[in-house]
Amino acid sequence: MMNSNQKMDYENINGVTLSLKVDTPNGATNSRLFTISYKSKPNKSSWPKASLFLAILFNMIAIFYIRISLTAIVVIIVVLSFLVFFWITHSVQSEILLVIPTVGIQSSVKYVYGREDHFVPWSSVDDVIINEVIKMNRVLYFLTVLVKTSNQESESLKLMPLFKYTKPRLAMLEIIYSELQRLLTETHCPEPEKAAGDMG
Template structure:
């Protein structure tokens, strides 16, 4: 049975308020569901609605009061349609992480329209770390999953980094809360061999 453990509020690195919601399932299998979303429904990405509406407004005025060719009107409509499509498909509302020990980890990004999911099998998860990144004049922190690649060939086995919560950009305090719970799940879960199927787990 799923239950909500807690809801914590922090600001992200850009100063926008975020909510961290942690849901857990006490049955079998145990799982944790982390969701980071903006405090308000207003989107805080690089493509806010106001510039989009202003561009549409001024272009409509220009078409009404200025004599322009049909080709120019078609180009303006195409550009505005592209901006609207980009806003609908690339403006992030929330990011979530579902962790089911011995099964896998699924990260999800919710856009204004649509959703993107990425699943990592439990046998490929090596560890979870908080990675420090220097970007321009700022230090950013990312919760990162270390994923094993080429696990069938131990000699050429490599580690791939998959950063989480790249768009909401939570601060270190929020990431540490998620990190501690993830480490607890990793330590408690049995080790799964990469060559075994889910039905082979003892």
């Protein structure tokens, strides 16, 4: 079992250093708050910035030195604005997992501007697994929550992968997995009650 308020550093699958922080929110001994964030700026973020800068530079040169119609200038400005907006809203800073037994699991993605939350009630959580995914010539591991979904005809399971953007390595996922399994086991298998005749 991992102590609360601990912080560890690992590399993700791309070699970028991640920081894993485990907290106990509001003194609730059974709850856990897992935060995975970039310890330093990811190397890949320099490419979008450089591409954006070069795109603006070349378009400014084209506007001043080449005769372009007003329509083309408007299109260029709209495309550049979309690129800036996309970079601001889709650059992930950290991913957070809040686990409160008997209440639910909330997964959050924090962007440069804003955040996205996804909540699953505890009654819908069936299990937590580490899923193996083969992508191109690489084997990736994802911590995945099995969520029960029911319709009128039958009940099925839906996969909800966690930490999709930070992409931590297996060692970091195993730490979070063991804590989640412990919390699931404690709530699904409560301690046996004392027999009524044992009193006195």
